[in-house]
Amino acid sequence: MKFVDEFRDADFGRTLAAEILATVGPGHHYKLMEVCGGHTHSIYKYGIDDLLPENVELVHGPGCPVCVIPMGRVDDAIAVAHEPGVIFTCFGDMMRVPGSNGTLLEAKARGADVRMVYSPLDALRIAKQHPDREVVFFAIGFETTAPSTALTLRRARAEGVGNFSCFCNHVTIVPPLRALLDSPDLRLDGFIGPGHVSTVVGARPLEFIPADYGKPVVVSGFEPVDILQSVLMLLRQLADGRCEVENQYRRVVPYEGNLKALEVMAEVFELRPHFEWRGLGFISQSGLKLSEAYAELDAELRFAVPGVRVADPKACQCGEVLKGVIKPWECKVFGTACTPERPIGTCMVSSEGACAAYYNYGRFARERELV
Amino acid sequence: MAGTAASDREQRILGIIETARAKRPKFRDDRITMAHGAGGKATAALIEGLLLPAFASPALDELGDAGVVTVDGTALALTTDSFVVKPIRFPGGSIGELAVNGTANDLAVAGAKPLALTLSLILEEGLEAGVLRDEIEAIARAAEAAEVTIVAGDTKVVERGHADQMYICTTGMGRVDPRAQLSPRGLQPGDRILVSGSIGEHGTAIMLARGEFELGATVESDTRPLWPAVDALLDRAGPALRCLRDATRGGVASVLNELARASGVAMLVREAAVPVPPMVAGAAELLGIDPMHVANEGVLVAIVAPEQADAALEALRAAPGGAQAAEIGEVKTSPSGMVLVETAFGGKRVMDQLVGDPLPRIC
Numbered sequence: 001m002k003f004v005d006e007f008r009d010a011d012f013g014r015t016l017a018a019e020i021l022a023t024v025g026p027g028h029h030y031k032l033m034e035v036c037g038g039h040t041h042s043i044y045k046y047g048i049d050d051l052l053p054e055n056v057e058l059v060h061g062p063g064c065p066v067c068v069i070p071m072g073r074v075d076d077a078i079a080v081a082h083e084p085g086v087i088f089t090c091f092g093d094m095m096r097v098p099g100s101n102g103t104l105l106e107a108k109a110r111g112a113d114v115r116m117v118y119s120p121l122d123a124l125r126i127a128k129q130h131p132d133r134e135v136v137f138f139a140i141g142f143e144t145t146a147p148s149t150a151l152t153l154r155r156a157r158a159e160g161v162g163n164f165s166c167f168c169n170h171v172t173i174v175p176p177l178r179a180l181l182d183s184p185d186l187r188l189d190g191f192i193g194p195g196h197v198s199t200v201v202g203a204r205p206l207e208f209i210p211a212d213y214g215k216p217v218v219v220s221g222f223e224p225v226d227i228l229q230s231v232l233m234l235l236r237q238l239a240d241g242r243c244e245v246e247n248q249y250r251r252v253v254p255y256e257g258n259l260k261a262l263e264v265m266a267e268v269f270e271l272r273p274h275f276e277w278r279g280l281g282f283i284s285q286s287g288l289k290l291s292e293a294y295a296e297l298d299a300e301l302r303f304a305v306p307g308v309r310v311a312d313p314k315a316c317q318c319g320e321v322l323k324g325v326i327k328p329w330e331c332k333v334f335g336t337a338c339t340p341e342r343p344i345g346t347c348m349v350s351s352e353g354a355c356a357a358y359y360n361y362g363r364f365a366r367e368r369e370l371v
Numbered sequence: 372m373a374g375t376a377a378s379d380r381e382q383r384i385l386g387i388i389e390t391a392r393a394k395r396p397k398f399r400d401d402r403i404t405m406a407h408g409a410g411g412k413a414t415a416a417l418i419e420g421l422l423l424p425a426f427a428s429p430a431l432d433e434l435g436d437a438g439v440v441t442v443d444g445t446a447l448a449l450t451t452d453s454f455v456v457k458p459i460r461f462p463g464g465s466i467g468e469l470a471v472n473g474t475a476n477d478l479a480v481a482g483a484k485p486l487a488l489t490l491s492l493i494l495e496e497g498l499e500a501g502v503l504r505d506e507i508e509a510i511a512r513a514a515e516a517a518e519v520t521i522v523a524g525d526t527k528v529v530e531r532g533h534a535d536q537m538y539i540c541t542t543g544m545g546r547v548d549p550r551a552q553l554s555p556r557g558l559q560p561g562d563r564i565l566v567s568g569s570i571g572e573h574g575t576a577i578m579l580a581r582g583e584f585e586l587g588a589t590v591e592s593d594t595r596p597l598w599p600a601v602d603a604l605l606d607r608a609g610p611a612l613r614c615l616r617d618a619t620r621g622g623v624a625s626v627l628n629e630l631a632r633a634s635g636v637a638m639l640v641r642e643a644a645v646p647v648p649p650m651v652a653g654a655a656e657l658l659g660i661d662p663m664h665v666a667n668e669g670v671l672v673a674i675v676a677p678e679q680a681d682a683a684l685e686a687l688r689a690a691p692g693g694a695q696a697a698e699i700g701e702v703k704t705s706p707s708g709m710v711l712v713e714t715a716f717g718g719k720r721v722m723d724q725l726v727g728d729p730l731p732r733i734c
Binding site: 001010046047048105109110117122327330341351359360 | 380384391412416656714717719720723726
């Protein structure tokens with residue numbers, strides 16, 4: 001596949017790996033956090049870990065949109081899905097995320113009309129096909145997916161699709177990163193910065209990381225060569241004693257972001273005072289809701305949403321995994337009580353979740369030779 | 372940092388997981404969800420956790436594509452399949468053709484030449500006669516091509532809304548070929564893994580035919596009878612042929628995982644050697660699906676002893692639809708029960724079965 005295979009070139013990968021090896025200082029241990037779930041997924045899918053020296057450790061970050069949804073919001077979604085006449089639409093992964101009383105997939109088996117969509121525009125199309133039904137879209141994701149939700153809502157309003165609404169769970173990337181950096185149990189040397197989020201917001205909003213916390217950031221693409229090159233750029237910053245935001249993903253990420261996308265987001269959304277994150281608790285100004293102008297399309301106003309906060313299951317350590325404090329396999333229930341078949345925590349659901357990625361792809365350690 | 376201690380603990384935990392995984396799955400769900408029909412882990416839990424214990428049948432316990440019954444010294448293979456594909460017509464085929472080939476192929480990969488089929492139709496009130504007529508013709512054509520006779524049948528009609536146009540159940544019987552000595556438990560380290568053609572076409576064709584993704588591409592289903600390929604394989608590889616599987620729901624990945632577990636061996640697949648058509652690779656890339664998990668309706672996986680692997684591959688390539696047949700990997704000893712992929716990038720990863728399928732009702 002053109003424009004893809006180039007970034008999966010094994011020879012180039014080995015060249016980068018050799019340069020990485022030449023850059024690391026002996027006796028140093030480097031902990032680099034990849035912020036995005038997309039990066040985590042690629043790292044395991046391509047076995048990128050296999051190409052890194054032992055003293056370069058990749059720590060998985062909080063940027064998996066499914067993983068950060070708290071149980072209470074899933075319960076709310078299920079309650080709305082069970083409202084008479086509702087067609088509830090969501091991305092596939094969200095259907096398997098457990099709330100306090102089952103998943104949306106189970107709600108569907110109990111009679112709720114839950115449908116998987118690949119885009120919010122698909123949900124809008126369903127609304128137009130079923131004018132007699134209420135169609136609700138379960139919006140999740142960082143700034144990456146928020147513009148497409150915003151555009152869909154703008155179109156719904158312009159076309160007067162009165163039976164469409166949005167259960168908004170969009171979140172922003174900077175507040176959780178700040179929360180992470182403020183947390184005392186974390187020691188990181190640098191960040192592989194969020195690639196897709198940065199296509200929208202640009203690289204500039206990440207400048208606080210070097211400025212306020214003295215950690216280097218390299219905004220990275222998602223192909224294996226991208227990730228290796230970003231690791232190399234981070235190690236070079238550390239070796240040179242530099243500390244700045246660099247952009248490895250220049251073919252897609254403009255430093256100032258996508259102004260059109262930011263504009264439509266500003267029109268459709270406003271910040272919530274607080275939003276709860278799975279395992280991270282409440283973070284101020286980290287979630288988006290529909291703005292005053294779009295209130296009529298807000299499912300939280302249209303339906304009776306229970307809005308009950310549900311504590312994470314005691315055994316679940318998703319919070320620590322999301323903060324990179326523990327590795328997936330260090331969680332007490334990893335792979336035994338919590339599996340992709342029967343997930344307890346969100347990190348085991350999405351293919352971008354650190355636990356699911358490790359369980360599905362990485363469960364074979366390097367030391368074990370294949371015979 | 373205490374690298375060794377940490378990795379020791381990691382190994383121990385991975386060991387516990389493997390032990391748990393090797394056990395027969397339990398069926399613990401409150402209700403049936405779409406995942407139970409997807410051919411992945413949820414389906415396995417339903418079959419191995421509920422059905423097998425209830426029936427206590429050695430033939431069923433083999434979990435082959437067909438069961439074998441011996442009557443007066445003649446080994447007969449018997450299998451059944453239901454078809455609920457949506458939409459009922461799609462590029463490259465339709466539900467009627469699928470209903471014949473799907474069942475005939477389950478017999479073929481059990482090493483049995485398909486002889487006879489039964490046909491049950493469940494029709495929705497209001498179904499247009501023209502649609503039904505087209506499918507009956509498709510069934511007749513496919514049966515002729517597969518050289519099977521339809522010997523019995525049944526028709527039922529349910530109220531509008533209680534079925535989706537039409538469902539078809541077919542049961543097939545075939546005679547097990549004396550050249551075939553196939554068993555999912557017979558895999559040996561060193562055996563080669565072959566696929567009989569390019570993979571992922573059927574699932575992708577259905578996905579695109581539903582028009583949900585608005586991808587401007589057409590991929591044709593690979594639905595075709597597999598007996599000619601099996602016949603050629605038996606001829607060229609004979610007793611070196613360890614096992615055959617029809618890579619339908621859950622794709623090649625599910626088949627390899629089932630076999631690795633049944634034989635207690637490991638499998639190593641070389642990703643670069645797997646034949647994936649560019650259109651399938653492109654659609655899978657966009658949708659975040661691994662083509663190894665996508666369903667086929669005309670591809671078998673063959674495990675062959677190394678000395679006959681080249682001959683087997685040659686036989687497959689000469690069979691209809693086999694131009695892209697390839698050797699994609701090798702059977703290993705350990706880690707037992709696992710399938711590993713050597714990525715084109717040079718790393719390794721586990722290739723497990725999916726829990727469910729992002730794409731229900733593909734056959």
